[in-house]
Amino acid sequence: MFDDLRDLYQEVILDHGRKPRNFRRLENGTHHARGDNPLCGDKMELWLALDEDGTIADAAFQGRGCAISMASASLMTETVKGKSPALARALGEQFRELAMTGTCPHCQAALEEEMERLTPLSGVHEFPSRVKCATLAWHTLNNALDNQGKEASSE
Amino acid sequence: MDGAVTPGFDVERIRADFPILATEHRGKKLVFLDSGASAQKPTQVIGAMVRTMESAYANVHRGAYHLSETATAAYEAARVACARFLNAPRPEDIIFTSNSTMAMNLVAHSFGRGLMKPGQAVVISEMEHHANLVPWQMLRDGHGTQLRVCRITDAGELDLNHLAELLADGKVGLVAITHMSNVLGSVTPATQIARMAHEAGARVLFDGSQAAVHRRVDVQAIDADFYCFTGHKLYGPTGIGVLYAKAELQRAMPPFLGGGDMIASVTYEKTTWAEPPAKFEAGTPPIIEAVGLHAAIDYVEAIGMPAIEAHERALVDHAMATLPHVEGLTIYGKAQDRGGVFAFALDNAHAHDLSTLLDRAGIAVRAGRHCAEPLHERLGAGSGTCRASFGLYTTKAEIDYLAEALASARRFFA
Numbered sequence: 001m002f003d004d005l006r007d008l009y010q011e012v013i014l015d016h017g018r019k020p021r022n023f024r025r026l027e028n029g030t031h032h033a034r035g036d037n038p039l040c041g042d043k044m045e046l047w048l049a050l051d052e053d054g055t056i057a058d059a060a061f062q063g064r065g066c067a068i069s070m071a072s073a074s075l076m077t078e079t080v081k082g083k084s085p086a087l088a089r090a091l092g093e094q095f096r097e098l099a100m101t102g103t104c105p106h107c108q109a110a111l112e113e114e115m116e117r118l119t120p121l122s123g124v125h126e127f128p129s130r131v132k133c134a135t136l137a138w139h140t141l142n143n144a145l146d147n148q149g150k151e152a153s154s155e
Numbered sequence: 156m157d158g159a160v161t162p163g164f165d166v167e168r169i170r171a172d173f174p175i176l177a178t179e180h181r182g183k184k185l186v187f188l189d190s191g192a193s194a195q196k197p198t199q200v201i202g203a204m205v206r207t208m209e210s211a212y213a214n215v216h217r218g219a220y221h222l223s224e225t226a227t228a229a230y231e232a233a234r235v236a237c238a239r240f241l242n243a244p245r246p247e248d249i250i251f252t253s254n255s256t257m258a259m260n261l262v263a264h265s266f267g268r269g270l271m272k273p274g275q276a277v278v279i280s281e282m283e284h285h286a287n288l289v290p291w292q293m294l295r296d297g298h299g300t301q302l303r304v305c306r307i308t309d310a311g312e313l314d315l316n317h318l319a320e321l322l323a324d325g326k327v328g329l330v331a332i333t334h335m336s337n338v339l340g341s342v343t344p345a346t347q348i349a350r351m352a353h354e355a356g357a358r359v360l361f362d363g364s365q366a367a368v369h370r371r372v373d374v375q376a377i378d379a380d381f382y383c384f385t386g387h388k389l390y391g392p393t394g395i396g397v398l399y400a401k402a403e404l405q406r407a408m409p410p411f412l413g414g415g416d417m418i419a420s421v422t423y424e425k426t427t428w429a430e431p432p433a434k435f436e437a438g439t440p441p442i443i444e445a446v447g448l449h450a451a452i453d454y455v456e457a458i459g460m461p462a463i464e465a466h467e468r469a470l471v472d473h474a475m476a477t478l479p480h481v482e483g484l485t486i487y488g489k490a491q492d493r494g495g496v497f498a499f500a501l502d503n504a505h506a507h508d509l510s511t512l513l514d515r516a517g518i519a520v521r522a523g524r525h526c527a528e529p530l531h532e533r534l535g536a537g538s539g540t541c542r543a544s545f546g547l548y549t550t551k552a553e554i555d556y557l558a559e560a561l562a563s564a565r566r567f568f569a
Contacts, residue, residue, distance in 0.1 A: 042507075130507070130511060
């Protein structure tokens, strides 16, 4: 009945949705933020640990939400580890474009490899009400890096 | 589709009145199970509104010309229809608002701020829509009233023992309770609640947004002080709501919004108010919408509210016999007296994912917390549920199709 939805729910999404990676509290975190999608009730809490030269040494999250939001947060934590905050934010910008349009013409060639990891989520662009599920984690990442401690909202 | 749900009730003939039900979406026939959020419109309503705009439209209560008089007569005829629909004593007991939310805000302002004293309390229940929660929080924070929340039982019924406890100290000025939950479908015992409130010296407001669509409401039999519903859930247009308020309360309450139409005389020093209900209807009212609502009331009354109720009862029985067979499905709310609203969750799919799948099958359901966040926490379903809600055009075959799609969705996520 739902075979055509395999583009949205690719196996990697279902896998990360069921078994999110880095799904834990980070006791030695240096940056933290909560994210909330009030429309559907997705909630997440994100921790980052930046090392002395400012690199994101570790990233972890906890929360509840749909398969898309959990998978996106899981893939994001994997992606930003070892990156500088500036690079992580740039990836977030590109990911938002990917989620909203399904393509990323402005993507930097240098980030192509990293973006490939996130490409399974591009199917979300066909579902306008679901784009926010995919981008919540990246909104929360920006807030954590700003370290203002305030809640990110997808609204 | 199976049309013979209730003898004398021809669901296929009714469906033919709703053009949208014949449309397809992404190649799938529409199965619209979100009438609790907003119902679809029959041609009778659409036609009445179009005819008004084409040949009978002008502002009301203002012009001394024929067209304005015609429009005024149509607007006031809608008030008469609403009074008849709720069995209100007089048409003047009906105040037009923009929706139920505005009706409740009107009561919070004009009754709450105007007539309640700081220290008095408002009682709501655990199964209120945000529209019957947030205005009372704002009243509490701005006016110094208390907010008390009556518990519901695990079956999803109002806990009347707890209500009695909350009323016991005599400080309650208003009991504001849903007449039918938009999540659980539970119908509350309005007559008994009103009696309990009155014995404790409190007034009572019922949010009839769901109930008025599904069964005959008699505000005099209930002895409601306030009762509200909204046009768009009753197969009428958006932008119009109805507040019934007893005449003595309308006289005693100060106005809500200020502007044209709600005044008797205006000088820079002093303005005097028009007689109710005009006192509560500032500005140009929803004229075309009132005509549409009138047509909607005529439409459901021609079918007959008892016939509609019987049809929906048959749908509820069918759903209760069908949906529990779907493996992994939890249905929330097991009230004895319930209407055609079902909140549910699948064990292996989040509500939002599930609604995306159902949408692909052509089924429109609501996903999330249905503007009732505290209730979802109470149910242990904080991440949300899906909700199927029935209308008079819903068929048993549609419920069977929902069950089939749910089973298929569970396999998809397995």
